[in-house]
Amino acid sequence: MQRVLRVPTGASGFGTGHAEDWNHQPEGRGFSEGLMKLRTHAFQRNAWYAAAMGDEVTRMPMRRIILGDPVVLFRTRAGGAAVLEDRCCHRLSPLSPGQLIDDTIECPYHGLCFDSEGVCTHVPGQVDVPEHARVRAYAVVERYGIVWIWGGQAAEADVTRMPDWRWVEDEGWTAKGGYFSIPCHYMMSVDNLMDLSHVGYVHKTTIGSALDGEEAEIDTFAEEDHVTVRRWTRNRPPPPAYAAKHGIEGLVDRWQVIEFRAPCHVRTFKGMGPNMYGAEGFEFTSAEADAPASALTVSRGNTCITPETGTSCHYFTVHCHRGHVEKERLNQIWASTVETLNQDVEILARTQENVAYNPDADLVFIHVDEGVEKARQLARMAVRKEERA
Numbered sequence: 419m420q421r422v423l424r425v426p427t428g429a430s431g432f433g434t435g436h437a438e439d440w441n442h443q444p445e446g447r448g449f450s451e452g453l454m455k456l457r458t459h460a461f462q463r464n465a466w467y468a469a470a471m472g473d474e475v476t477r478m479p480m481r482r483i484i485l486g487d488p489v490v491l492f493r494t495r496a497g498g499a500a501v502l503e504d505r506c507c508h509r510l511s512p513l514s515p516g517q518l519i520d521d522t523i524e525c526p527y528h529g530l531c532f533d534s535e536g537v538c539t540h541v542p543g544q545v546d547v548p549e550h551a552r553v554r555a556y557a558v559v560e561r562y563g564i565v566w567i568w569g570g571q572a573a574e575a576d577v578t579r580m581p582d583w584r585w586v587e588d589e590g591w592t593a594k595g596g597y598f599s600i601p602c603h604y605m606m607s608v609d610n611l612m613d614l615s616h617v618g619y620v621h622k623t624t625i626g627s628a629l630d631g632e633e634a635e636i637d638t639f640a641e642e643d644h645v646t647v648r649r650w651t652r653n654r655p656p657p658p659a660y661a662a663k664h665g666i667e668g669l670v671d672r673w674q675v676i677e678f679r680a681p682c683h684v685r686t687f688k689g690m691g692p693n694m695y696g697a698e699g700f701e702f703t704s705a706e707a708d709a710p711a712s713a714l715t716v717s718r719g720n721t722c723i724t725p726e727t728g729t730s731c732h733y734f735t736v737h738c739h740r741g742h743v744e745k746e747r748l749n750q751i752w753a754s755t756v757e758t759l760n761q762d763v764e765i766l767a768r769t770q771e772n773v774a775y776n777p778d779a780d781l782v783f784i785h786v787d788e789g790v791e792k793a794r795q796l797a798r799m800a801v802r803k804e805e806r807a
């Protein structure tokens with residue numbers, strides 16, 4: 419078992435931040451220091467957040483809370499997704515229970531209408547529409563089967579900062595995704611992905627075995643804008659439930675590469691097969707790495723965990739499997755994924771519930787937490803940077 423933090427030569431790593439950006443020196447720390455605590459309502463604004471699966475957004479307006487703000491999502495007649503603040507500028511009623519009239523949404527309280535840019539176009543019984551009568555409109559991009567919004571000012575939206583989930587659009591991969599509502603702080607859900615030692619316990623009936631916790635070799639690679647955790651279990655039987663579902667026999671090397679980028683974007687690269695460890699030409703140090711053709715399973719998880727409130731989040735994920743997977747088989751795999759993720763939802767919900775009883779409780783740092791800590795630092799630094807600007 420290893421506990422390694424590697425900052426690649428030439429990378430500035432975490433050394434460039436202001437000293438107050440972390441609670442302690444990130445390298446050379448002892449296990450006696452606690453894990454960094456979360457700030458409940460500190461959200462990065464200038465970033466892309468998954469707001470809804472594409473098929474959730476229809477001509478029936480839908481309300482969702484994102485970054486602590488109510489938004490309403492609907493489609494225009496041309497099919498484009500529109501996302502507005504779900505709070506009428508007249509007397510603050512939600513717009514979402516209102517009806518769509520062509521491409522405008524009518525407030526259900528006194529009938530003001532707003533177009534997809536948030537501009538009020540009609541005040542019943544009044545000729546002039548006040549100039550400042552408008553609600554916030556979000557910059558929207560629809561991609562990877564998901565409607566994304568920019569959390570900051572729409573005019574500053576930067577499409578080059580969209581997460582790269584290229585496999586979703588690649589014909590060499592088969593993709594399927596979905597949405598989960600999780601009643602926990604979004605970084606607790608990120609923690610859950612950055613530290614897969616839970617797999618042997620939370621998921622022992624689905625994708626895990628005790629080996630995941632006891633025998634994994636863990637490396638953490640910290641870069642300036644992302645952190646990657648790599649886990650190997652070598653020459654071991656695959657988890658029994660997983661082996662049965664995928665028809666895998668014999669001993670395998672299993673890798674799990676997990677990458678976090680602020681504010682809440684996580685990509686995973688996982689798979690297994692005989693003699694994968696040390697396969698020539700395959701480094702497995704990045705979520706974008708390739709796997710040998712002889713791997714028995716290769717998958718990539720693309721996930722955005724959008725904060726809802728300080729104690730809840732929206733979990734959007736699209737899983738990609740290498741090669742062509744028949745629809746029926748894909749649905750079976752997805753059903754298993756849903757079962758697995760619901761196990762995470764349950765433990766996270768219970769944990770968040772416990773946090774509420776003592777939000778200031780100290781946390782014990784153990785060897786599996788290196789990636790968790792680095793992700794929390796990156797997220798916090800991004801928020802601090804905006805707060806100082």
Ligand code: FES
Pocket residue numbers: 506507508509510511525526527528529530
């Ligand atoms: S609150 Fe919306 S029209 Fe009055």
Ligand SMILES: [Fe+2]
Pocket residue numbers: 610616617620621758762
């Ligand atoms: Fe999990």
